[in-house]
Amino acid sequence: xxxxxxxxxxDADQDAALDRLMELLRIQSISTDSAxxxxxxxxxxxxxxxxxxxxxxxxKRETPGHPxxxxxxxxxxxxxxxxxxxDVQPIDPIELWDNPPFEPAVETTPNGKVIRGRGxxxxxxxxxTFLEACRAWKTVTGSLPTKVSxxxxxxxxxxxPSLIPFMEANKDELKxxxxxxxxxxMVTPTTPSIVTMLRGLVGQQVTITGPSKDLHSGMFGxxxxxxxxxxxxxxxxxxxxxxxxxxxxxxxGVPELPEQVAKQWENLDWSADSFLGDVNLSxxxxxxxxxxxxxxxxxxxxxxxxxxxxxxxxxxxTVIPSQAHAKISFRLVGTQDPQKIREAFQxxxxxxxxxxxxxxxxxxxxxxxxxxxxxxxxxxxxxxxxSDEWETEGVYVGCGGSIPIAxxxxxxxxxxxxxxxxxxxxxxxxxxxxxxxxxxxxxxxxSWARIxxxxxx
Amino acid sequence: xxxxxxxxxxDADQDAALDRLMELLRIQSISTDSAxxxxxxxxxxxxxxxxxxxxxxxxKRETPGHPxxxxxxxxxxxxxxxxxxxDVQPIDPIELWDNPPFEPAVETTPNGKVIRGRGxxxxxxxxxTFLEACRAWKTVTGSLPTKVSxxxxxxxxxxxPSLIPFMEANKDELKxxxxxxxxxxMVTPTTPSIVTMLRGLVGQQVTITGPSKDLHSGMFGxxxxxxxxxxxxxxxxxxxxxxxxxxxxxxxGVPELPEQVAKQWENLDWSADSFLGDVNLSxxxxxxxxxxxxxxxxxxxxxxxxxxxxxxxxxxxTVIPSQAHAKISFRLVGTQDPQKIREAFQxxxxxxxxxxxxxxxxxxxxxxxxxxxxxxxxxxxxxxxxSDEWETEGVYVGCGGSIPIAxxxxxxxxxxxxxxxxxxxxxxxxxxxxxxxxxxxxxxxxSWARIxxxxxx
Numbered sequence: 001x002x003x004x005x006x007x008x009x010x011d012a013d014q015d016a017a018l019d020r021l022m023e024l025l026r027i028q029s030i031s032t033d034s035a036x037x038x039x040x041x042x043x044x045x046x047x048x049x050x051x052x053x054x055x056x057x058x059x060k061r062e063t064p065g066h067p068x069x070x071x072x073x074x075x076x077x078x079x080x081x082x083x084x085x086x087d088v089q090p091i092d093p094i095e096l097w098d099n100p101p102f103e104p105a106v107e108t109t110p111n112g113k114v115i116r117g118r119g120x121x122x123x124x125x126x127x128x129t130f131l132e133a134c135r136a137w138k139t140v141t142g143s144l145p146t147k148v149s150x151x152x153x154x155x156x157x158x159x160x161p162s163l164i165p166f167m168e169a170n171k172d173e174l175k176x177x178x179x180x181x182x183x184x185x186m187v188t189p190t191t192p193s194i195v196t197m198l199r200g201l202v203g204q205q206v207t208i209t210g211p212s213k214d215l216h217s218g219m220f221g222x223x224x225x226x227x228x229x230x231x232x233x234x235x236x237x238x239x240x241x242x243x244x245x246x247x248x249x250x251x252x253g254v255p256e257l258p259e260q261v262a263k264q265w266e267n268l269d270w271s272a273d274s275f276l277g278d279v280n281l282s283x284x285x286x287x288x289x290x291x292x293x294x295x296x297x298x299x300x301x302x303x304x305x306x307x308x309x310x311x312x313x314x315x316x317x318t319v320i321p322s323q324a325h326a327k328i329s330f331r332l333v334g335t336q337d338p339q340k341i342r343e344a345f346q347x348x349x350x351x352x353x354x355x356x357x358x359x360x361x362x363x364x365x366x367x368x369x370x371x372x373x374x375x376x377x378x379x380x381x382x383x384x385x386x387s388d389e390w391e392t393e394g395v396y397v398g399c400g401g402s403i404p405i406a407x408x409x410x411x412x413x414x415x416x417x418x419x420x421x422x423x424x425x426x427x428x429x430x431x432x433x434x435x436x437x438x439x440x441x442x443x444x445x446x447s448w449a450r451i452x453x454x455x456x457x
Numbered sequence: 458x459x460x461x462x463x464x465x466x467x468d469a470d471q472d473a474a475l476d477r478l479m480e481l482l483r484i485q486s487i488s489t490d491s492a493x494x495x496x497x498x499x500x501x502x503x504x505x506x507x508x509x510x511x512x513x514x515x516x517k518r519e520t521p522g523h524p525x526x527x528x529x530x531x532x533x534x535x536x537x538x539x540x541x542x543x544d545v546q547p548i549d550p551i552e553l554w555d556n557p558p559f560e561p562a563v564e565t566t567p568n569g570k571v572i573r574g575r576g577x578x579x580x581x582x583x584x585x586t587f588l589e590a591c592r593a594w595k596t597v598t599g600s601l602p603t604k605v606s607x608x609x610x611x612x613x614x615x616x617x618p619s620l621i622p623f624m625e626a627n628k629d630e631l632k633x634x635x636x637x638x639x640x641x642x643m644v645t646p647t648t649p650s651i652v653t654m655l656r657g658l659v660g661q662q663v664t665i666t667g668p669s670k671d672l673h674s675g676m677f678g679x680x681x682x683x684x685x686x687x688x689x690x691x692x693x694x695x696x697x698x699x700x701x702x703x704x705x706x707x708x709x710g711v712p713e714l715p716e717q718v719a720k721q722w723e724n725l726d727w728s729a730d731s732f733l734g735d736v737n738l739s740x741x742x743x744x745x746x747x748x749x750x751x752x753x754x755x756x757x758x759x760x761x762x763x764x765x766x767x768x769x770x771x772x773x774x775t776v777i778p779s780q781a782h783a784k785i786s787f788r789l790v791g792t793q794d795p796q797k798i799r800e801a802f803q804x805x806x807x808x809x810x811x812x813x814x815x816x817x818x819x820x821x822x823x824x825x826x827x828x829x830x831x832x833x834x835x836x837x838x839x840x841x842x843x844s845d846e847w848e849t850e851g852v853y854v855g856c857g858g859s860i861p862i863a864x865x866x867x868x869x870x871x872x873x874x875x876x877x878x879x880x881x882x883x884x885x886x887x888x889x890x891x892x893x894x895x896x897x898x899x900x901x902x903x904s905w906a907r908i909x910x911x912x913x914x
Contacts, residue, residue: 199675203773212737217760218656218858221788222743222752223729224736228761229696236693239686272680279681280669282813286679295679303674304685305776306767311784316660316821318786318858319762326685327768329775331678356739364773401675401775 002141003453010136010445017132017445018106018115018438020050024086024124025104025117031066031087032158040066040154043086047152050131054138056150061170063162066154070173073134075147078378078455081176081415082148083405084127084183085156088119089430096432106438111426114435122429125436126182126421127152129444136449145456149176156183160404167412178378178416178455179409182444185423187397188269192386192447194379195419196261196372197298197398198406200332202341203305203364206231206349207325210357217318225354227324228309234352235326238302242288245302245330247344253335257298264395265293297398301331329364331400338366370407372416378455382418385450389443422447459598460910467593467902474589474902475563475572475895477507481543481581482561482574488523488544489615497523497611500543504609507588511595513607518627520619523611527630530591532604535835535912538633538872539605540862541584541640542613545576546887553889563895570895579886582893583639583878584609586901593906602913606633613640617861624869635835635873635912636866639901642880644854645726649843649904651836652876653718653829654755654855655863657789659798660762660821663688663806664782667814674775682811684781685766691809692783695759700744702759702787704801710792712828714755721852722750754855758788786821788857795823827864829873835912839875842907846900879904 010017029043030036044060044067051058051071058071066087091101099105104117115125130150137144151174155162167174187193210227211220240246257265272284272292286295295301309324311317330341342363349359372379374396386394399419406417422440423429467474486500487493501517501524508515508528515528523544548558556562561574572582587607594601608631612619624631644650667684668677697703714722729741729749743752752758766781768774787798799820806816829836831853843851856876863874879897880886 201675201775203775205773210738215736216858217758217762217786218658218788218856220736220753221760221786221857222756222758223741223749224733225738225740225742226760228764229692232689232693232761232764235686236689276681276813279672279677280813281667281682283682283811284680285682285811292680296677299679301674301679303678303683303775303777304689304767305674305774306769306778307685307689307781308765308769310761310763312763312765312782316662316784316786317762318658318660318760320760321763324764325769327773329674329678329773331675354740354742356733356737399675400678401673 002145003450006136006140006449007446009140010132010449013136014442018441021115021125021128021441022104024128025119026102028102029087029119029154030090031155032090037066040087044069044152044154047086051150054131054135058150061166063166065162068154068162068166069150069152070170071150073144073148075144077146078178079147079149079176080178080180080452080455081174082130082150082180082182083153084130085123085153086127087154087157088124089122089157091118093432098433113438115438115441116433116435118434120434120436121423121427122434123156123183125441126423126444129422129441130180130182130448132445133448133452136445137452145452148452149174163405164408164412167408171413174413176415178376178418179413181405181417181419182421183403184399184419184421185425185427186421187395189424190390191268191392192390192394193397193420194383194386194394195399196374196396197333198370198403199297199300199398199400200336200338200367200369201329201402202332202338202366203327203329204342204345205325205327205362205364207323207360208353208357209323209360211320211322214322215320217320220320224320225357226320227357228321230352230354230357231307231309231324231326234349235304237352238348243286245300247341247348249340249344250300252340253337254300255334257294261396265291268293268395293398296400298333300333300336303329305329333369334371336369338368342366367402367404367407370410372406372418376416379418381454381457382420382451385454386420386447389447389450420447420451459602460907463593463597463906464903466597467589467906470593471899474585475898478572478582478585478898479561481585482576483559485559486544486576486611487547488612489547494523497544501526501609501611504543508607511588511592515607518623520623522619525611525619525623526607526609527627528607530601530605532601534603535635536604536606536633537635537637537912538631539587539607539637539639540610541587542580542610543584544611544614545581546579546614548575550889555890571892572895572898573890573892575891577891577893578880578884579891580613580640582898583880583901586879586898587637587639587905589902590905590909593902594909602909605909606631620862621865621869624865628870631870633870633872635833635875636870638862638874638876639878640860641856641876641878642882642884643878644852646881647847647849648725649847649849649851650854650877651840651843651851652856653831653853654790655827655860656757656855656857657793657795657824657826658786658859659789659795659823660784660786661799661802662782662784662819662821664780664817665810665814666780666817668777668779671779672777674777677777681777682813683777684814685778687809687811687814688764688766688781688783691806692761694809695805700742702757704798704805706797706801707757709797710794711757712791714751718853721850722748725750725852750855753857755790757790757793760786762786790826791828793826795825799823824859824861824864827867829863829875833873836875838911838914839877839908842911843877843904846904846907877904877908
């Protein structure tokens, strides 16, 4: 059977696969800093050459920023489009790296061997798992088991400014049956995970103005309205005693968790105690009666991300400030409408405003939640393949953060995305000493080899 | 009758009195900036020379900072100690001055003539009202109608570091029957005012720590405790719906207003509407059922003077911060105990703390309220004299801010202070274009002449 031969080849080819990844990691493709533009270009060229060597028809597509790489391979069966990004985060603070970030090395740690270096996990190591799986199939059988296209982006770490225009302009070329995205992690170190729920986000800044200038609290204190107090009261009233958000209509469109998914989550070797314990917390702070995973994956939230007003320097100053400010964000799920929630928040603030205060708002990004339609047969096929590889039942999980790419594929291309990644919580992506477990890399390659096989069926 | 002659002399001597004030105003006695130390010294010397010319026995007393001026005149009757300060505030921002701050000039404004220049109101113009009154008595009658001593300080605008040690070391010399302080204003432009209540102050900083580091609100939002929200809730709970402070025992020692004073305040030509209207407010924000003047003078308060936490830069950042901070201050009245209120506040914060958060406190200054014992006959004598001069009933008023000097005289010397000043709300003390109304200066001199006469009776 071909799959077994392919997996055996992957095992035999481990060292060479690692060498190839090291080569890619040495390219300093920091997208946000224009001084590294030619390195980004070099990473795109490196990938194109590698893809062409695998029999893909790969090309560099210029954008106003860093280039896209698009590649197509011949094939039959389910047409899968794989997405990854070749750019990496900046390396500051450089002094906190134990080794130079672009001189990757394999290190032995108490938890096993890791590949250390910028981009090892996010996202070069992850995208190479897919390329190596393709290479193994190609080497062993001369072709891929299913039809594959590829899109690599070079601006993911700098806000993806070219992505939507590029997707819209190349809609037809990017059309496929399913999207594969390898930029996420595993819910536990040994549980393969397919992210199917991504929370949306609405951001808002509010400024409350009371007196026309800063006042002396001796002369005015007691009689004059303090906008910090107004803001405190309004923000404190955003949640009730059970941890629920009080905004009018906030829970419209928030679905209950499907029973199948709820059961998977219950069985996970995951505990809120240890998740919180890692950051020195112990008390779940969200809605009462919801599990920890629900609180971070499938329930909407409201958080104050920043607050400021009055005197914030050293010592004391008896001022009643003219203004107080806060930045608030909401994580959305299901079909919650970002615009309605923005309006409900603004109304909440106005409802808490004394007659002599005013509120001004600055709108930040608004995006709805994405939820994948897991009844597409590719989902169960991939979950089965992952379960086989990891010998642990694969699970559909949520992701508290927002990964806009999956929503773009839904909205622009019309495809569902399977977000399958092999990162671990301790990979330190975006931070010094980023690493990727050698196990993630090796079993990641084997996982994709199995998924490609399963998609062909 | 001598008083009439003295008042007539004051009227005739107006221009010369103004010239003398102008001379003192030209001395650049900024106490907080050591570059001006010799100017402070020069101001002390100028006053000593003037006092000696009036028959005082005046001397310069060195301190670790700027010198004190102490002077005594022979006399009988009530022994009054007059306090003022010869130092002035810095002049920044200099570009906002219409004329050089140390080149004083008389200007005609829609509200009458004013003396423009740094220190014109705070406090050189005010202290000279007393000296000119003494000069007039001396010139007309050859002596003062009552026994007078004088203490001039040169560090009032820089925290009075030498004052308490100096008062303690010279307790006996400074002993008198009553203290006169001319460093306050009139409650309305035509209502002579004796400040008899000074609010105290307790300051406190609080830092609430939740997670051990800043968290990503996508990954943790919902489950992880946000210290900004904890702080908001705790601060919002400091007041109830009626505007009262909820701290345990907060109102212990808060007296009701004496009926006589309450009646005076009711009859004042003062309105909260116009006081608040000047700073674009309209709704009294303090305790329900208390008048505007009670709210700023005789009721205790709690204000948040500063708050900060999380991301406060441009744009949005989806962070759950590790810490949130606030600076809180309480204005105290009656016999409220600053230490007890500090403890009650800390307990309030702890009571609102989830089990996995901690609170740290920084203590700022604590001083109780001062309330003068107005049954000393000097008070009614002075109030009568002021009423005669201004042809408007003099009133006992409160002062929302803290003027520590009156408390020091009570605690160290054992005397009550009469805070009588002729400043107006629009004098712009501590700001560019400081001024003192010529009427304040002239009628201030006449007021002291009358008060000296009244104290002799």
